[in-house]
Amino acid sequence: xxxxxxxxxxxxxxxxxxxxxxxxxxTLSLPHALDVxxxxxxxxxxxxxxxxxxxxxxxxxxxxxxxxxxxxxRPGRDAGTYTVPVPTEAIRGGRVRIRLITTPAGGxxxxxxxxxxxxxxxxxxxxxxxxx
Amino acid sequence: MRYTRRDFMTTAATAVAGSMLxxxxxxxxxxxxxxxxxxxxxxxxxxxxxEGQRMLVSYARGIExxxxxxxxxxxxxxxxxxxxxxxxxxGNWWFYVWHRGxxxxxERSIRKLxxxxxxxxxxxxxxxxxxxxxxMFDGVLTPTDGAYSPFTGNLLKFxxxxxxSLLKYWNSLSSDQRAQLNSRGxxxxxxxxxxxxxxxxxxxxxxxxxxxYAITCGARYLSRSNPKLDEKTAYDVSPAIVSSGLTPTLFYxxxxxxxFASSKTATHLVQPDGSTNFSILxxxxxxxxxxxIGGVGAIDPGPYGNMTNFLSPVDPIFYLHHSxxxxxxxxxxKKQLAAGLPILPTGDDLATFxxxxxxxxxxxxxxxxxxxxxxxxxxxxxxxxxxxxGFGSDLPVAPKRKSGATKYxxxxxxxxxxxxxxxxxxxxxxxxxxxxxxxxxxxxVTLDRPEGVAVTREFDVLVNAPADVERVDANSPYYAxxxxxxxxxxxxxxxxxxxxxxxxxxxxxxxxxxAKLLGANAQLNIRLAPSGKQPADPxxxxxxxxxxxx
Numbered sequence: 001x002x003x004x005x006x007x008x009x010x011x012x013x014x015x016x017x018x019x020x021x022x023x024x025x026x027t028l029s030l031p032h033a034l035d036v037x038x039x040x041x042x043x044x045x046x047x048x049x050x051x052x053x054x055x056x057x058x059x060x061x062x063x064x065x066x067x068x069x070x071x072x073x074r075p076g077r078d079a080g081t082y083t084v085p086v087p088t089e090a091i092r093g094g095r096v097r098i099r100l101i102t103t104p105a106g107g108x109x110x111x112x113x114x115x116x117x118x119x120x121x122x123x124x125x126x127x128x129x130x131x132x
Numbered sequence: 133m134r135y136t137r138r139d140f141m142t143t144a145a146t147a148v149a150g151s152m153l154x155x156x157x158x159x160x161x162x163x164x165x166x167x168x169x170x171x172x173x174x175x176x177x178x179x180x181x182x183e184g185q186r187m188l189v190s191y192a193r194g195i196e197x198x199x200x201x202x203x204x205x206x207x208x209x210x211x212x213x214x215x216x217x218x219x220x221x222x223g224n225w226w227f228y229v230w231h232r233g234x235x236x237x238x239e240r241s242i243r244k245l246x247x248x249x250x251x252x253x254x255x256x257x258x259x260x261x262x263x264x265x266x267x268m269f270d271g272v273l274t275p276t277d278g279a280y281s282p283f284t285g286n287l288l289k290f291x292x293x294x295x296x297s298l299l300k301y302w303n304s305l306s307s308d309q310r311a312q313l314n315s316r317g318x319x320x321x322x323x324x325x326x327x328x329x330x331x332x333x334x335x336x337x338x339x340x341x342x343x344x345y346a347i348t349c350g351a352r353y354l355s356r357s358n359p360k361l362d363e364k365t366a367y368d369v370s371p372a373i374v375s376s377g378l379t380p381t382l383f384y385x386x387x388x389x390x391x392f393a394s395s396k397t398a399t400h401l402v403q404p405d406g407s408t409n410f411s412i413l414x415x416x417x418x419x420x421x422x423x424x425i426g427g428v429g430a431i432d433p434g435p436y437g438n439m440t441n442f443l444s445p446v447d448p449i450f451y452l453h454h455s456x457x458x459x460x461x462x463x464x465x466k467k468q469l470a471a472g473l474p475i476l477p478t479g480d481d482l483a484t485f486x487x488x489x490x491x492x493x494x495x496x497x498x499x500x501x502x503x504x505x506x507x508x509x510x511x512x513x514x515x516x517x518x519x520x521x522g523f524g525s526d527l528p529v530a531p532k533r534k535s536g537a538t539k540y541x542x543x544x545x546x547x548x549x550x551x552x553x554x555x556x557x558x559x560x561x562x563x564x565x566x567x568x569x570x571x572x573x574x575x576x577v578t579l580d581r582p583e584g585v586a587v588t589r590e591f592d593v594l595v596n597a598p599a600d601v602e603r604v605d606a607n608s609p610y611y612a613x614x615x616x617x618x619x620x621x622x623x624x625x626x627x628x629x630x631x632x633x634x635x636x637x638x639x640x641x642x643x644x645x646x647a648k649l650l651g652a653n654a655q656l657n658i659r660l661a662p663s664g665k666q667p668a669d670p671x672x673x674x675x676x677x678x679x680x681x682x
Contacts, residue, residue, distance in 0.1 A: 039379060041389040047406070051341025052428040052436065056364065066373065067364040069428060070404075071419035072222035072442065074317065075332060075342055078406025080223055082415040083389045085376035105341075105433035118406075123389045 023099035023111045025060045028122040030094045038124050040086040042098070044068060045119040046079035053102060055112050059090045060097035078118070086122075096122060172518035174239075174252035176459065179265050179452055181520065184254035188267050191251070194242035195272040195448055199279055203297040206494040207241055210283060210294050211301075213445040217344060218313060218324065219492040220442060223404030225384050225393040225477070226488055227414055228461045229506045230400055231454050233493055236515035238451060240496025252517055255455035258369040258421060259523035263360040268449055275351035275438055275447045284348045284446075287329065295325065308503070309491045316401040327442065330435070341434030344443040346426075352437045352447055353427030361424060368420040371523065377413035378464050378524060384477045384485075392464055396481065400488055400506070418457055425449060459519045462512060467527070476510060486510070543678045550672030551659035552577075561647045561654045565639050573637045575612065578675040579660060591660040591671055596643040602661055602670075609642035612658075637678070 034040070042065070046055065049070060057065040065086065070079040086096055100112040100120070168175070177184040198209040205211065221230050235253060243251040256265065272279050283293050302321045305313070318324040326333065330343030354360075361369065377392075385391035388409035395409045404410075410419075423429070425447065426440025434440070438447040445451070468475045477485045486507030493501035512518060545554035556573075564573045577593060594601065597610035604611045637644075647654035658676050662668035 039376070039389075041376075043388065043409075045406075050433065051339060052423070052432045052434055052440070054364075054423075054429060064364070064367045066368055066416055067420055068415065069368075069420040069423040071422050071440075072220075072404055074403050074405070075339060076334070077403070080395075080404050080406060080408030080410055081388065082410045083412050084416075085373060085412060087372055103429075103432075123387070125387075125389050 023101050023109075025097050025099060026120065028096045028098070028120065030091065030096070030122065031124065033094065034088070034091075034124070035126060038126055040088070040091065040096070041123045041125065042084040042086055042096070043081055043119075043121040043123055044084060044100070044117060045081040045121075046070065047115045047118050048076055048078050049073070049102075049116060050104060051075065053104060053116075055117060056101045056103075057084055058099050058101070060099060063087075063090055065090065065098065083123075168520065169512075169518040172512070172516055174250070174515070174517040175520055176252045176455055176517055177254050177520040178257050178260075178522050179254035179267075180257065180261050181254075183520070185267060187251060187254045188265075188273065190246040190248035191242055191253075191448065192270070192272050193248070194246035194251070196279070197245035198241070199272065199283075203294050204300070205498060206500065207245065207498045208294075210290075210443075210446060211297070212238065212241070212494065213443050214294075214298060215492050215494060216445045217327070217442045218316070218318070219401070219490070221400035221402075223394050223408040223410055223414070224397040224400060224402060225395065225485065226397075226400035226506055227394060228458065229509050230490060232458050232461070232512070232515075233490060233504070233509040235451055235454050235458060236509070236517075237493050237495050237501065238445075239515065239517075241494070241498070244496050253451050253455045255459050255519065255522060256449070256452035257456055257459075257522040258361065258417065258453075259371055259374050262366040262369060264354050264425070264449060265452075266356070266359065268452070269356040269359070273448050275346070276348060276355075278348075280351065281348040284346065284351060286347060287345055290345055298325075306491070308489070312399070312401050312489075312491060315399055317403060341432070341436060342441065343435050344438075344441040346435065346438045346443070346446070350427075350435060350437055352425060352439070352449070353430055354425055361421070362429070364429070365420050365424040369417040373412065373416050374460065374524060375527060377411065377416070378460065378467060378527065380411070380464075381468070381471075381473050382478075383474065384481065392461075396477075400490070413457065413460055418453075421453055456522070459522055460524060462519055463524045463527075545656075545658065545676040545678070547673060547675060550670065551657055552673045552676035553658070554656045554676060554678060556647070556654040556656060556678065558647060558653050561644055564637070565644060573678055575637055575658065575676055575678050577658065577660070577673060579671055579673055591662060594659050594661055595637070595641050596655075596657050597659070597661075604661070609640065609645075612637055612641060 028042075030040070042057070044055070044057070046068065049055075054070075055068040057068070059065065066084050068082045068084075073079045090096060098120070100117050101109050102112045102116055103109045175183070177187065179185065179188065195209060198207055198212065201208040203211060216234060219230070220234070221227050239251065239253045242253070243249060268274060271277055275284070282289065284290050299321055302324075313319075313324070327342070328344050330338045330340060330345075332339050332342070360366075367373070380390045380392040382390055383392050384396055386396075388394075388411060391409070391411050392413075394411045394414050395407070422439045422444060423436075426437035426444075427434070428436060428440055438444050439450065439453075465475045476482055486505060488506040490504045490506060490509075491502075493504060495501045508514060543554055543556065545552035560573070575593070579591070592604055593612040594604060594610045595612050597604065597608075601610060643654050643656050656678075658673060660671050660673055662670060
């Protein structure tokens with residue numbers, strides 16, 4: 001099947017930002033300077049969450065990126081992978097710095113742990129094109 | 133959206149016999165891809181418009197009629213919701229088409245029961261109007277209304293009302309239907325009923341957040357005094373998110389960021405789990421609106437309102453929500469047609485997608501539809517409707533970009549001593565160098581991630597580098613990019629440690645300039661070298677193939 005877009009995923013190391021107030025910052029670097037037609041996404045793979053538990057994504061300076069709210073997941077199952085569009089203004093110096101926060105029922109907001117967020121990947125798509 | 137025969141042939145990479153095309157003799161030469169279809173008999177309007185508001189009057193009349201029906205009647209309000217509970221796909225590529233059928237038959241039901249022959253389900257455009265429409269708090273349009281309390285006043289009332297007839301229905305199911313329910317995780321009726329009550333066999337206790345039943349007073353979290361989507365939900369339905377969700381160029385792509393639909397699965401009954409890839413529109417606006425209306429985030433850990441779990445159609449807002457999701461699918465389809473791109477899965481996937489059996493629908497007259505297929509519902513023509521304007525109607529359509537050398541297909545490399553070699557035809561190299569795209573050739577490189585105490589996670593892709601070159605910088609004429617693994621290896625992770633990366637090949641590679649200079653084919657030798665300054669062993673290439681982008 002011919003692809004209508006170029007997609008390449010480079011999974012990058014987390015830069016440990018320490019446990020600063022507001023949650024740990026994870027840094028992902030773009031593989032290259034973006035072309036005008038490029039779109040950037042995060043692919044976030046979740047583990048098993050409690051019923052009603054959500055993952056909030058934001059940049060390190062507080063810009064909201066979205067809330068993953070799993071729906072239809074049977075109890076105890078991993079919640080799947082979600083695609084999060086990254087607006088260009090969230091990219092600084094070729095990097096995307098994000099926080100992933102969750103608020104358990106009756107608890108306080110905290111960093112999502114490795115059981116809850118298993119993996120975060122940065123994906124760049126060069127949209128357009130099509131099959132011939 | 134009405135599709136012509138040519139439109140469907142565009143989607144099929146293989147020769148599909150005419151009889152397999154989903155609309156058969158119903159195919160019509162519809163209008164161009166943009167704009168509403170003037171030949172549609174029914175027009176679904178934005179609920180915020182006068183036409184949409186008028187439809188709510190008929191909608192309420194239909195709901196009242198359905199609430200009065202006995203539990204044995206397939207059109208009873210709660211029995212109708214159980215069709216969704218038992219059969220709805222989520223997190224897979226049948227999500228849109230199944231819900232199109234479900235909403236379409238429901239719309240016919242309301243048309244009949246309300247007495248309004250012109251009824252068309254309005255859509256809730258939450259991008260433009262991020263709050264529940266005010267009229268949806270009037271009378272039976274909210275599940276918290278007193279009209280529901282004889283049935284949902286407490287779990288005992290609900291059980292006594294619906295369980296006996298539901299069990300009778302269960303016992304009448306065909307073997308094919310039972311097989312589908314079994315694959316859904318409901319081998320017995322009790323298993324299904326446990327999802328109604330939230331009872332967990334494993335925990336031997338009720339889990340309030342998993343309860344599909346909702347008590348009348350808690351059936352919807354949002355209220356007339358609190359109708360707005362909160363900031364987080366409003367972001368998830370914002371123009372930025374929805375526009376992104378409309379940009380994929382394929383109905384299904386394993387690279388989920390370019391896939392309009394979620395994962396390809398074996399059947400539509402497969403419940404989402406860790407292997408599910410959610411597309412943007414299903415993963416964000418669809419899910420978050422469902423959950424927030426039921427109270428997720430506000431009244432955790434539950435019990436939630438109807439919209440949070442699979443009896444969500446008990447809340448009448450469900451159909452306006454899914455009408456908007458369907459509208460976005462229709463918009464995406466129009467965009468694809470305008471750009472000359474496929475509107476459905478391609479190749480062998482198309483037949484698989486179209487042939488999926490849907491066995492539980494109830495038609496507008498209250499009878500069972502009987503065995504149907506996904507292909508029966510891919511066009512809006514089956515229910516003869518189109519949409520009025522809403523968010524996204526005016527989004528620009530990207531012109532189709534012609535890809536470069538497509539006649540060569542995929543060029544596979546041979547692997548020896550941990551490196552791969554391939555021969556690229558000179559014509560392909562020249563097209564690559566002349567292409568307007570920054571990288572019209574993509575190398576798919578497969579490697580095994582080092583395990584154990586290995587700390588190296590990043591590897592540079594070297595093309596035709598001399599044997600004594602072990603480290604390069606990004607300006608090197610041999611450098612094609614860096615592959616990097618995210619996170620540590622996890623010993624209990626049951627997954628393959630092989631990974632394939634798609635590497636766009638820069639035009640600056642010396643391999644290409646030499647080939648062009650000589651007018652010769654390009655012999656590429658590709659190997660991997662540890663990136664960074666730490667000493668480490670190289671990692672072998674397991675496979676390489678090169679394909680044109682697009």
